[in-house]
Amino acid sequence: MxxxxxxxxxxxxxxxxxxxxxxxxxxxxxxxxxxxxxxxxxxxxxxxxxxxxxxxxxxxxxxxxxxxxxxxxxxxxxxxxxxxxxxxxxxxxxxxxxxxxxxxxxxxxxxxxxxxxLKSFEEFIAKGSVVVKALTPIEVHSTFITANGARKTYFYTPFENEFSELINKNARKKWKAYFGCECSYELSIKPLFKDKKYETIRYFIKKDKKTIIKGWKGLYMLNAKPEFLRFILDAGLGSRNSQGFGLVEIVR
The missing domain is CATH 3.30.70.1890 (Alpha-Beta Plaits)
Known part of the structure; x- marks a missing residue:
């Protein structure tokens, strides 16, 4: 909703x-x-x-x-x-x-x-497959410790397998956190573009701390069981949703 x-x-x-x-x-x-x-x-x-x-x-x-x-x-x-x-x-x-x-x-x-x-587009969700437009950047990342002990964040692109894999894992964890039970569903996400023009850099400023975040807009195809698809469309895709990332709207 x-x-x-x-x-x-x-x-x-x-x-x-x-x-x-x-x-x-x-x-x-x-x-x-x-x-x-x-x-x-x-x-x-x-x-x-x-x-x-x-x-x-x-x-x-x-x-x-x-x-x-x-x-x-x-x-x-x-x-x-x-x-x-x-x-x-x-x-x-x-x-x-x-x-x-x-x-x-x-x-x-x-x-x-x-x-x-706003309208929920249930007629599209019921089919288990939708095309969505990212209203805010979709962001997934991994954090590593370098050889000299520094923390480094790597932001994945939609053209890397980890992008879809991590979004699916993240969605399943959200389901478990909310419903308190195992998630038997899977979510697939596929970009409907091939270039980098949808790459977006945002700054999240909290007090005196400024964090640079790389995400992606553009169109995507999502596939999942309707109940899982509905849930994750409402919760947001990827990370940092409550900071204003990963909100999408159904196009068709």
Whole structure:
């Protein structure tokens, strides 16, 4: 399930480049405090992994980018999508956005203008095979320790077997974390492009820490049993979903 939130302001909305953490913070602010803290601190656990099981889009409106100041300026209205297989997360966000007053996003004061539930495309999911468009970059990686003891992160491309394999393993772990049982399903993902123009570099900025993340947009073919496909479309593909990565929409 996914919802769209639309906010308005009395003036232009200005955000720093790499604003994902600001959207993430707003989402947690829209949850009830106790639930937000538990989701943030613990999430849904599988072995040593913790999953928050939500993802979100970039701001849907186009803004003006000031490259020298690293600031994006939008008109007085912005909107974005939030997706999750966890019903209470979306219900709390929708309700609290409606009953709340002003919300802070960076240095901006916002008011809710509209909340809508988006179409689920069940007729496509029921077939077990869909073509999706990545609204935010899909990211999978491995971290290694080099010979001199330094940590190095390698980001996989859709043209490497590990890309599909790791997304499938990640999806199965999310299922186990949420349902608390073994996952008997498999997910396959195949890129429907052959060049590198969909490679995307994003910056996730949290306090004073700036993390460079490489992911991929573009079109992909997904195949899985409908119940597994529905779950992972809501949860997000790959890693860092709750940081704004791996959100896709069905094209056909």
């Amino acid at each position: 996914r919802i769209k939130l639309e906010f308005i302001s009395d003036s232009e909305i200005k955000l720093r480049s790499g604003y994902n953490s600001l959207i993430q913070g707003l989402i947690y602010d829209l949850l009830d405090y106790v639930d937000a803290k538990k989701l943030h601190d613990e999430g849904f656990k599988f072995e040593k992994r913790e999953f928050r099981l939500f993802s979100f889009s970039e701001i849907l409106e186009r803004g003006y980018v000031n490259k020298s100041e690293h600031v994006i300026t939008f008109d007085n209205k912005i909107s974005f999508l939030i997706s999750s297989p966890v019903e209470w997360i979306l219900k709390q966000i929708a309700l609290n956005s409606i009953v709340g007053d002003d919300f802070k996003l960076g240095g901006n004061s916002l008011r809710i203008n509209a909340v809508s539930v």
